[in-house]
Amino acid sequence: MDLTVNGHAVYAHTGGRPFDPVLPVIVLIHGAGMDHTVWSLQSRHLAHHGRSVLAVDLPGHGRSGGAPLPSIEQLADWIVALLDAAGVAKAALAGHSMGALVALETAARHGDRVESLALLGVAETMPVHPDLLAAAALNDPSAIELVIGWGHGPRGHVGGAAAPGLSLLPGGRRLMQRARPGVLGVDLGACNAYVRGGEAAAAVSCPALFLLGGVDRMTPAKSGKALAAKVNGSEVVLLSGIGHMVMTEAPNATTDAFAARFSAR
Amino acid sequence: MADAKFLKFDTLSLHAGQRPDPATGARAVPIYQSTSYVFDDTDHAASLFNLERPGHIYSRISNPTVAVLEERLAALDGGVGAVCTASGQAALALAIMTLMDAGGHIVASSSIYGGSRNLLAYTLPRFGITTTFVNPRDLDGFRAAIRPETRLLFGEVLGNPGLEVLDIPRLSAIAHDAGLPLMVDATFVTPYLCKPLSVGADLVMHSCTKWLAGHGVAIGGVVIDGGAFDWEASGKFPTLTEPYAGYHGIDFAEEYGPAAFIMRARAEGLRDFGACMSPMNAFQILQGVETLPLRMKGHIHNTRKVLGFLESEAYAENGSVAWVTHPELPDHPDHRLRAQLLPHGAGSIISFGIKGGREAGRRFIEKLALFSHLANVGDAKSLVIHPASTTHAQLDAEALAAAGVGEDMIRLSIGLEDCDDLIDDLRQALRAATKA
Numbered sequence: 001m002d003l004t005v006n007g008h009a010v011y012a013h014t015g016g017r018p019f020d021p022v023l024p025v026i027v028l029i030h031g032a033g034m035d036h037t038v039w040s041l042q043s044r045h046l047a048h049h050g051r052s053v054l055a056v057d058l059p060g061h062g063r064s065g066g067a068p069l070p071s072i073e074q075l076a077d078w079i080v081a082l083l084d085a086a087g088v089a090k091a092a093l094a095g096h097s098m099g100a101l102v103a104l105e106t107a108a109r110h111g112d113r114v115e116s117l118a119l120l121g122v123a124e125t126m127p128v129h130p131d132l133l134a135a136a137a138l139n140d141p142s143a144i145e146l147v148i149g150w151g152h153g154p155r156g157h158v159g160g161a162a163a164p165g166l167s168l169l170p171g172g173r174r175l176m177q178r179a180r181p182g183v184l185g186v187d188l189g190a191c192n193a194y195v196r197g198g199e200a201a202a203a204v205s206c207p208a209l210f211l212l213g214g215v216d217r218m219t220p221a222k223s224g225k226a227l228a229a230k231v232n233g234s235e236v237v238l239l240s241g242i243g244h245m246v247m248t249e250a251p252n253a254t255t256d257a258f259a260a261r262f263s264a265r
Numbered sequence: 266m267a268d269a270k271f272l273k274f275d276t277l278s279l280h281a282g283q284r285p286d287p288a289t290g291a292r293a294v295p296i297y298q299s300t301s302y303v304f305d306d307t308d309h310a311a312s313l314f315n316l317e318r319p320g321h322i323y324s325r326i327s328n329p330t331v332a333v334l335e336e337r338l339a340a341l342d343g344g345v346g347a348v349c350t351a352s353g354q355a356a357l358a359l360a361i362m363t364l365m366d367a368g369g370h371i372v373a374s375s376s377i378y379g380g381s382r383n384l385l386a387y388t389l390p391r392f393g394i395t396t397t398f399v400n401p402r403d404l405d406g407f408r409a410a411i412r413p414e415t416r417l418l419f420g421e422v423l424g425n426p427g428l429e430v431l432d433i434p435r436l437s438a439i440a441h442d443a444g445l446p447l448m449v450d451a452t453f454v455t456p457y458l459c460k461p462l463s464v465g466a467d468l469v470m471h472s473c474t475k476w477l478a479g480h481g482v483a484i485g486g487v488v489i490d491g492g493a494f495d496w497e498a499s500g501k502f503p504t505l506t507e508p509y510a511g512y513h514g515i516d517f518a519e520e521y522g523p524a525a526f527i528m529r530a531r532a533e534g535l536r537d538f539g540a541c542m543s544p545m546n547a548f549q550i551l552q553g554v555e556t557l558p559l560r561m562k563g564h565i566h567n568t569r570k571v572l573g574f575l576e577s578e579a580y581a582e583n584g585s586v587a588w589v590t591h592p593e594l595p596d597h598p599d600h601r602l603r604a605q606l607l608p609h610g611a612g613s614i615i616s617f618g619i620k621g622g623r624e625a626g627r628r629f630i631e632k633l634a635l636f637s638h639l640a641n642v643g644d645a646k647s648l649v650i651h652p653a654s655t656t657h658a659q660l661d662a663e664a665l666a667a668a669g670v671g672e673d674m675i676r677l678s679i680g681l682e683d684c685d686d687l688i689d690d691l692r693q694a695l696r697a698a699t700k701a
Binding site: 013016035037040041044045048049062129130131132145146148149150155157158159160161162163164165166167169170171174175177178251252255 | 344
């Protein structure tokens with residue numbers, strides 16, 4: 001689905017079904033240096049089960065135009081502009097890593113537009129190691145290797161993908177290599193600079209699910225739980241043996257968690 | 266920041282793609298000898314058929330044992346995914362059928378496996394897909410042969426039987442300049458010696474029957490998707506970038522990004538053409554893959570010893586060998602390229618010419634005791650064949666010359682026996698053949 005947001009062409013995958021704003025809407029927000037295809041094992045199912053899906057490519061990512069936005073706060077406001085462009089009054093937001101911070105901040109700043117939250121691989125702050133920030137800023141391939149290497153749990157490194165024949169690490173690596181130069185650096189900079197996580201969590205008034213990898217080495221589960229504790233009435237699901245790449249390492253558990261909590265028609 | 270740690274090749278050979286069986290705890294990969302899989306409920310069934318959920322439906326499309334092999338081979342080659350097939354030939358056909366329709370055109374190396382040549386030169390034209398063959402060292406020839414309807418460049422890492430080293434980095438640049446993918450058959454080298462995806466190729470195929478399995482008990486093939494080729498930017502591949510009515514209008518590039526090709530190859534190619542690998546064959550090939558690093562080291566060690574012997578025969582005043590070719594020999598035309606692309610060894614196929622031509626070749630093969638005369642390569646046991654009368658027998662004189670096959674050519678596939686025994690066997694057979 002092609003949209004125009006803040007004057008730029010924006011793409012959002014609708015899961016193989018025409019977008020219908022009358023149905024409950026779920027916005028899927030990818031992480032740093034990625035795009036809508038990280039949700040390929042969730043978006044199609046949700047769209048064929050009574051929801052309208054916007055698996056969005058953030059500005060400058062995937063098929064979307066414009067430049068990547070340098071702060072989580074700007075991205076949160078952009079999500080609301082996306083909802084406006086799609087004619088959506090209120091939506092459920094699911095985000096991964098940087099996308100989870102964006103979803104959290106959107107719920108805090110624009111609570112009247114957010115029905116519910118699902119946050120994957122998230123922590124109150126996501127300080128990025130200076131070496132990684134520097135490598136990403138220089139478009140050094142080592143930045144992607146660091147994200148892919150640390151982002152997958154030990155089981156993910158061995159494999160055993162739910163989708164027959166797919167290999168998780170090379171798949172993640174290729175996805176990030178498709179990002180335009182500079183995008184990963186801007187995204188990681190936005191994560192590193194974001195300090196409002198705790199404040200935003202306290203301001204959330206909608207149902208919030210925290211889907212955390214038990215062996216996440218980038219946003220450890222204990223950090224995710226600490227953030228969840230600041231959201232009134234939040235629910236935590238801990239996925240044993242799963243790393244930071246929750247939706248690709250545990251695709252069925254992620255889909256099931258979404259399907260059980262996001263309303264459908 | 267500490268470097269990210271990745272599992273090394275030897276570890277991936279043993280573990281990639283497998284988690285201990287959740288039902289039994291079995292450490293070995295179980296043989297799931299089942300045609301089909303029970304659905305949880307009707308919604309689960311519908312979700313699987315609509316590609317909403319990953320999982321197995323019917324073993325023609327996917328099978329848990331085969332999936333372990335697919336993921337392991339994808340991991341070893343650095344691909345985003347793989348589809349295993351009934352044979353290497355089926356892998357080549359599957360890739361071509363996934364990429365193009367009638368009217369499509371391929372530019373291929375002229376020095377390829379005879380079976381692949383048959384498919385491209387004689388069979389596919391019946392379905393409207395034609396091929397222009399180019400000497401693998403003639404990169405300008407590849408460029409010149411590309412037409413508006415070309416959809417694929419194809420070659421083998423090591424030519425068959427000429428052992429030319431394909432200049433994958435430069436050939437892939439030619440392909441990419443034209444908005445085309447390069448597919449490479451890496452059967453002769455396996456990912457242990459060369460990972461074509463890391464030096465520019467977009468798709469890799471193997472006959473698993475050969476070194477990957479190593480035991481000569483199972484036929485199988487695989488096509489591996491590198492995931493880096495931009496099908497949408499190319500604009501030449503509607504099978505991957507436009508809605509497919511066969512799966513409710515799915516657009517594979519939109520849905521799966523880097524995995525578009527391999528998802529379409531499975532969803533359409535295995536579903537409709539049906540050349541799947543059996544779970545038993547996958548299990549047997551997995552046993553081979555587990556020892557691939559060890560075996561490849563042994564193959565390379567023995568190959569170097571046999572090369573030394575054959576060279577000494579070639580240089581001897583009354584030697585029985587007219588010539589020897591292998592990319593590791595300094596006089597091989599691709600010796601420098603070999604050092605770049607195949608630093609750990611250039612495979613275990615040796616071609617040589619026997620003095621006395623076709624008749625001496627026939628006697629030589631019949632005198633061998635340890636080497637088996639058969640139409641295969643890459644077995645743990647050493648093999649021998651006379652290509653002009655067997656694997657390339659369907660080629661006329663001109664095509665034989667284009668493929669680098671002389672009437673005196675003997676092709677050896679060096680196995681894992683004690684290399685002294687191999688050399689003794691070669692020595693006695695050469696003496697007997699040339700004395701007569």
